[in-house]
Amino acid sequence: MxxxxxxxxxxxxxxxxxxxxxxxxxxxxxxxxxxxxxxxxxxxxxxxxxxxxxxxxxxxxxxxxxxxxxxxxxxxxxxxxxxxxxxxxxxxxxxxxxxxxxxxxxxxxxxxxxxxxxxxxxxxHTDRRPTVDTPVSPEQVDELRRIAGEYGVHLHRFTPEQVSELAVAVSRAEDAAAGEPVLRAETAAWTGPGRPAGAGVPPEFIPDKRPETDVGERDFTARGALPVGGGHDKSSTYVVLFGGEDDRDAWLRAGQALSAVWLHATGQGLAVLPYSQVIEIDGSRAMMRRILSNLGYAYIVLRLGVADPDHPLPGHTPRLPFDTTATVDPE
Ligand SMILES: Cc1cc2nc3c(=O)[nH]c(=O)nc-3n(C[C@H](O)[C@H](O)[C@H](O)COP(=O)(O)O)c2cc1C
Missing domain, CATH: 3.40.109.10 (NADH Oxidase)
Structure with missing residues (x-):
C-alpha cells in the first residue's frame, strides 16, 4: 500500500x-x-x-x-x-x-x-562465474519467455546443438574484436585502470582466468581479480531475446524485456550473464540470424544458471553520481 x-x-x-x-x-x-x-x-x-x-x-x-x-x-x-x-x-x-x-x-x-x-x-548483478550443477527448469524458462513477451520480445532457449553453434559465433566475434585495435582500445578505456570514476567494469568483477564454460566469456583485455574456481559449468542454459524488427524501438523494448527477465531471474536465485559481442560484430550477428532460421533479429544472448550460494559477489559495480546522469528542473 x-x-x-x-x-x-x-x-x-x-x-x-x-x-x-x-x-x-x-x-x-x-x-x-x-x-x-x-x-x-x-x-x-x-x-x-x-x-x-x-x-x-x-x-x-x-x-x-x-x-x-x-x-x-x-x-x-x-x-x-x-x-x-x-x-x-x-x-x-x-x-x-x-x-x-x-x-x-x-x-x-x-x-x-x-x-x-x-x-x-x-x-x-552480472555473474561471470561458472554456475552450479543444478539446471534451470523448463518452467522457469517458460516464465521468462512470458515476461519477455509482455514487451513484444521473443525468448528462445538454445538446443544443445545450437549452443555449439553459438559457441562458434561467440568465438568468431571475440577473434574479430581482438583484431580491431579501435575495439580493444575502447574496451580497455572502460575496463582498464583509466576507466572513468563511477563507471566501467573494475577488476573485482572480471574473472581472474578464463572460466571453463561452454560458450566463451567476453575478453575484457583488462586483468581480472574475480576468483572463478576451476569447475566447468555443465548446467547453464543459453537463451536469446529476439524479435521481428531491428530498429531503435525494438532495441529499447529489448532492453525493457532484458530488465524484466533479469529482475525475475534474480528473484528466482538465477545467475545471469549477457553476451552482446556476438550481436555487436556484423558477421556473428548474421550467424545468430541463421541459428534463428531467419525468424527474427537477435538482440542479446543470456547465460542463465543457478547462482552459487556459497560465493557471493564482491558488492556491486560502481555508479555515476546522480547529477551526472540527471538534471532536475529548479522548483
Ligand atoms: C546491453 C548490455 C550488454 C552487455 N554485454 C556484456 C557482455 O558481452 N559480456 C559481459 O560480461 N557483460 C555484459 N554486460 C553486463 C555489463 O557489463 C554490466 O551490466 C555492467 O558492468 C554493470 O554491472 P552489473 O550488471 O553487475 O550491475 C552487458 C550489459 C548490457 C545491459
Whole structure:
C-alpha cells in the first residue's frame, strides 16, 4: 500500500527517485549511457552519447538496450511508489536520442510483485562465474519467455546443438574484436585502470582466468581479480531475446524485456550473464540470424544458471553520481 505521505508528495520527487533508482540498471561496459530530465509533470529519458561506444556499438544497439533496461527500472520504481505510469517511447522523431517520456497517470495499491521487483533491482548483478550443477527448469524458462513477451520480445532457449553453434559465433566475434585495435582500445578505456570514476567494469568483477564454460566469456583485455574456481559449468542454459524488427524501438523494448527477465531471474536465485559481442560484430550477428532460421533479429544472448550460494559477489559495480546522469528542473 502506498502511504498517504507518498500520495501527496509532488510528482517531481517521485520522478527524481525513479531516475535515481534507474541508475542501478545494467549497461554495456557499465557506461550508463542515459540522462534523465526530471520535470514537475514528467520524466524524460535521453541517451547520453558522451558515454556511447562508437567503435564497439556504431549503430547504438547496445546503448538503446541499456537505456531500455534503465527505462524499465524507472517504471518499476514508480509502480513500487504506488503510481500508475504512462510511457511514450521515442516521442519525437526529430530527436532520436529522446528515448521516452514517463508520466504518472494515477495512484494504485502497491502489489507484492512490485515490491519483489524493486527488491530484485537492488540485488541484481552480472555473474561471470561458472554456475552450479543444478539446471534451470523448463518452467522457469517458460516464465521468462512470458515476461519477455509482455514487451513484444521473443525468448528462445538454445538446443544443445545450437549452443555449439553459438559457441562458434561467440568465438568468431571475440577473434574479430581482438583484431580491431579501435575495439580493444575502447574496451580497455572502460575496463582498464583509466576507466572513468563511477563507471566501467573494475577488476573485482572480471574473472581472474578464463572460466571453463561452454560458450566463451567476453575478453575484457583488462586483468581480472574475480576468483572463478576451476569447475566447468555443465548446467547453464543459453537463451536469446529476439524479435521481428531491428530498429531503435525494438532495441529499447529489448532492453525493457532484458530488465524484466533479469529482475525475475534474480528473484528466482538465477545467475545471469549477457553476451552482446556476438550481436555487436556484423558477421556473428548474421550467424545468430541463421541459428534463428531467419525468424527474427537477435538482440542479446543470456547465460542463465543457478547462482552459487556459497560465493557471493564482491558488492556491486560502481555508479555515476546522480547529477551526472540527471538534471532536475529548479522548483
Ligand atoms: C546491453 C548490455 C550488454 C552487455 N554485454 C556484456 C557482455 O558481452 N559480456 C559481459 O560480461 N557483460 C555484459 N554486460 C553486463 C555489463 O557489463 C554490466 O551490466 C555492467 O558492468 C554493470 O554491472 P552489473 O550488471 O553487475 O550491475 C552487458 C550489459 C548490457 C545491459
Amino acid at each position: 502506498n502511504t498517504a505521505a507518498e500520495q501527496h508528495r509532488p510528482p517531481a520527487a517521485a520522478y527524481a527517485q525513479a531516475a535515481e533508482t534507474a541508475g542501478r540498471a545494467p549497461s554495456i561496459h557499465n557506461t550508463q549511457p542515459w540522462h534523465w530530465q526530471v520535470h514537475p509533470d514528467r520524466l524524460d529519458l535521453f541517451a547520453d552519447t558522451s558515454r556511447a561506444l562508437p567503435g564497439t556499438d556504431p549503430d547504438e544497439r547496445m546503448m538503446l538496450v541499456s537505456c531500455g533496461a534503465a527505462l524499465h527500472h524507472a517504471q518499476v520504481a514508480l509502480v513500487a511508489q504506488g503510481h500508475t505510469v504512462e510511457t511514450r517511447t521515442l516521442p519525437d522523431p526529430a530527436q532520436p536520442h529522446h528515448l521516452a517520456t514517463l508520466v504518472i497517470s494515477g495512484d494504485a495499491p502497491v502489489t507484492a510483485e512490485a515490491v519483489r521487483l524493486v527488491q530484485a533491482l537492488q540485488l541484481r
